Structures are given as structure tokens and as C-alpha cells.
Amino acid sequence: MDVFYAITELLTGLGSFLLGFKLLSDGMSKLANRGLKRLFAKTTDKPLVGVGVGTLSTAILQASGIVTVMVVGFVNANIMNLTQAAAVIMGSNIGTTITAQIAALQSIDIMKPLMLLTFVGAAMALFGKKDKIKTLGIALGGLGLVFIGMQFMKASMDIFKESGVVTATLQSVNNPFLLLIIGIIATAIVQSSSAITSIVISMAAAGLVIGNGGNSVLYVILGTNIGTCVTALISGIGASANAKRASLIHLMFNVFGAALFMIVLLCWKDFYNVTFVRWFAGLPATQIAMFHTFFNVVCTLLFVPLINVFVKFTTLLIREKDTVKQTGFLDERLLKTPSIALAQMDKQAKVMADHAFANLSLAFDGFIKLDSDHFEEITKNTDNVEKLGNKMVDYLVKISANNISLAEEEIVNHMHHNINDILRINSFADNIVKYTEKSIRDNLVFSDDVKKQLLEMFSNIKELYTFSINALFKPDKKTIQKVDEIEDKIDLNKKQLIDGHICRLNQGVCQPDSSGVFINLVSNLERAADHLTFNAHSTQKQSQNV
DSSP states (O other), X not given: OHHHHHHHHHHHHHHHHHHHHHHHHHHHHHHTHHHHHHHHHTOOSOHHHHHHHHHHHHHHHTOHHHHXXXXXXXXXXXXXXXXXXXXXXXXXXHHTHHHHHHHGGGGTTTHHHHHTHHHHHHHHHHHOOSHHHHHHHHHHHHHHHHHHHHHHHHHHHHHHHHOHHHHHHHHHOOOHHHHHHHHHHHHHHHTOHHHHHHHHXXXXXXXXXXXXXXXXXXXXXXXXXXXXXXXXXXXXXXXXHHHHHHHHHHHHXXXXXXXXXXXXXXXXXXXXXXXXXXXXTTOHXXXXXXXXXXXXXXXXXXXXXXXXHHHHHHHHHSOGGGSOOOOOSOOGGGGGSHHHHHHHHHHHHHHHHHHHHHHHHHHHHHHHHTOOTTHHHHHHHHHHHHHHHHHHHHHHHHHHTTTOOHHHHHHHHHHHHHHHHHHHHHHHHHHHHHHHHHHHHTTOOOOHHHHHHHHHHHHHHHHHHHHHHHHHHOOOHHHHHHHHHHHHHHHHHHHHHHHHHHHHHHHTOSOTTHHHHHHHHHHHHHHHXXXXXXHHXXXXXXXXXX
């Protein structure tokens, strides 16, 4: 019965631990969202900078799995190249060792005071008035739950220690390779090396011995480092070739590092006792945590100079033709960092706007030439832009569901308007096709002078489009001023064209049947300009929220 109670306590502790780290990770991600965006932007082709970024980002998020999945997403979306990704992945392995250091605090009698963070965090989350205070409260509450979870796990280990069956079973498993496999499988199932490492640390703190002592416990730790690669490997499924290569580099780094240390531990039987047990006498939890840090730091120092070798090997192993090439920017792996996901939305919005405006240009050119050859192509393009718009709306909904800040929610709202503006521009292409069809069917004729004025108006719309797109990435006052100036010129173009048409009708020069087509065409072009202007101003409002 005691063993059953201990198992219940262990699972309760593990649940609290995992939930606590989830809340801590989500809270820190939200607080450091923009900082993470700037941090990842600093990744260069200098490997040590990438290692630093990976270490710091993982220390902030408290989850190497999240960081490696994000890196796969960055590579998939062409934000980061493979060399940069490899360095960040290696750094994330160092950053994740902080979790083990936190778990090792149970060796020191400060667990109960630290558990009070749950109450402090809950109070801040419930009664805080500012969004940041509430978010910080959730993060602190999560950290408190981590310590509560560790306390439960430690208590369960004390019961296990009193069970002769449990201690005998643990001591009977002394094959190094079996211990390595146990670490791999357990981590792959839980998908958290931190959780398994913390359980092992709790066992050590309670005095439970794995295998025949000595290096035995270290083989399990090596296994957890390999098992943690499962998350990134799953993330690489269906991604671009480079994203798959990034997942493979993560696996190679951990497997090669574990293999190297396996050889050292097998040859040096007393390694653990001579080093960490001696250096941190009387602190078994700290001993394991320090080995975990030592292992990852040494492996990173050894393999950073070989990053280009890793990249070349994975490039040879995974060919570009073996997978579908990524063509869009909306990667769901990036949703963990909304600021970066929103930046990707800007890029995708430009792609959508380019397609919509190219479609409008094609339709307008068909009207000027009274050419029906591209009708089918325009219809197909219109459908494709609408599908892309729907996909972008779905992505924005997923960003909103990710517990984002009020400022980011404002940006999401503006982006919804931007997408609608682009879709309206796209729909005008379909309208112009109908005007062209009617002109061809009814033999409507427009003079060369009228066509010249229409071309001048559309030339202004093209210029407006260029500045509107520039505003998407650099919404400064000068750009917005230029947008407004060009929009005024287009309004004047519309007035001159329609006034001229009415004058010609009164003189009997124009066909009355052409009025509906001509006035609707000019109005559609002017409305397209309006939506481009709305887009630019909406982008300026977004930048004010950043």
C-alpha cells in the first residue's frame, strides 16, 4: 500500500512539475516575447553568438523542446539558415541544464519557502491590474508549482527508499546500455528531459541508488539527452529539407555527445566518484545537476567548431528533392513566439498583396486591350488569393488563442483589416473582367485619349502600391505622407475621368451604353487605391503598438 501511495505521490508531483513549467514557460514567453524576437534576430554566422542566443532563450523559456521546435520553424520559414540553427540548438542544450539546477535545490532546505511562490503568483494573477503583472504572476505561480511538484516527488522517493523490492529492483539494473535506453524511452514518452532528469535528481536526493552506484546514474542522464530529440524530430515531419536537417543535427549532436561520454564512463569506472561526488560532497542532487551541465557544455565546446561538418553531412543525407519545398511563411511552430509569428504575417501579407495587385494589373491590361485571353487565369488567381487570405485568417486566430498581450491583440485586429483590404483589391480584378466581357460583347469603344488617362490613373495606383508595401515594413511619417499625396492624385484622376465622360456624353461623342462600364471601372480603380491607403495607415497603427 505504501508503494501505491508513493507512485500516486510521484505522479502527482510529476504532474505539478510539468504543469508548473508549462505555466512558467508560457508566462516568460509572453513577457519576453519582443525580447525573444530581437534576440533571435541577432543570430549571425558566428557560431558562438548562436550558442549564446540558444542558451539565453532556453533559460528564459525553460524548455529546450520549445526552442528546438521554434528553430525548426525558423529554418522552415527561411528566417534562419542551417549553420545558425545548429549553433542555437547547441546553445539550447546548455540552457536546459538550468532546470536540473533548479531541481537540485531540493538538496538545500529552502523548498517550502519557495513553494509560497504559488500563492504570490496566484495573488498577482487574480488581483493585478496590469497585463504584465498578471503574466508575471502566472510565471511565478508556475515556478511555485515546480517546487511543489519536486517536494511531492522527493516525498515519494523517501517511501520508495523504505521498500526493499524497489531498492533491489533499481540496483539490479546495472547494464550501462540498458540504463541509457531507459533514459531515452522515458524522455521520449514524457517529451521532457527536464522531467526525467528531475526525477533522477529526486531519487539521488532521497538516497536511492541506481544500478551498482558509480557511473550508473549518469547513463540515464545521457539517455535523456537523446530522448529529448524526439520533439524536434516530430516537428521536422512534413517540413522543408533544411528544417529536417536541423532536426537531424539536434539528434546527431546529442547522440555523438552521449557516445563520447559513454566511452569515457565505460573506461573510467570511478569517474563520477572522483569528480562530482568529491567536488560536491554531501549534495547528491547537485552532483547530478552539475554533471548534466558539464556534459552539455563540453559537447558544445567540442562540436561548435564542427558545425559546418554537421551541415554538410545532413545536406548530403537529406536531399532537397526528398521533401516539399516551403513556399509560405506561416509555420505553426512559430506560434510559441507570437511576435515572430506576427512578423511572418507581414511577409505573407506582402506575398498576398503582390498576387492580388498582379491580378488587378492583368485584368486592367485586358480591359485596355479588350483582350479575353487571360480571363481563366485571372479567375484562378482570384481563387488562390482568397484561399491564402483564409489561411492567414486561420493563422491569426491561432496567434490570438496563444495568450497574447493586449498590444499584440491590437496588431492582430489591424492585420485582419489588412487582409480584408487585400481581398477587396483582389475582387476588383474579377469586376474588371466583367467590364471587359461586356465591352467586347457590346462592341463598346473607348478613345485613345480616354485610355491614356486610364493608364495615367493606374500608373499612380502602381506608385501608391509601392509605397503602401514599403509602409508594411517601414511605416514612417514620410511614407504615409507620400501615400496620402498619391491617393489625392488618384481621386483627382477619377474626378477628371468621370467629368470628361459626362461632358462627352452631353456632346454625343460617347456611347450611352458605355457609361455603366466606364464609371464602374474608374470607381473600382479608385476604391482599390482607397484600400491600399487603408492598408498603409493600418500598418502605421500596428507599429505604434509594437
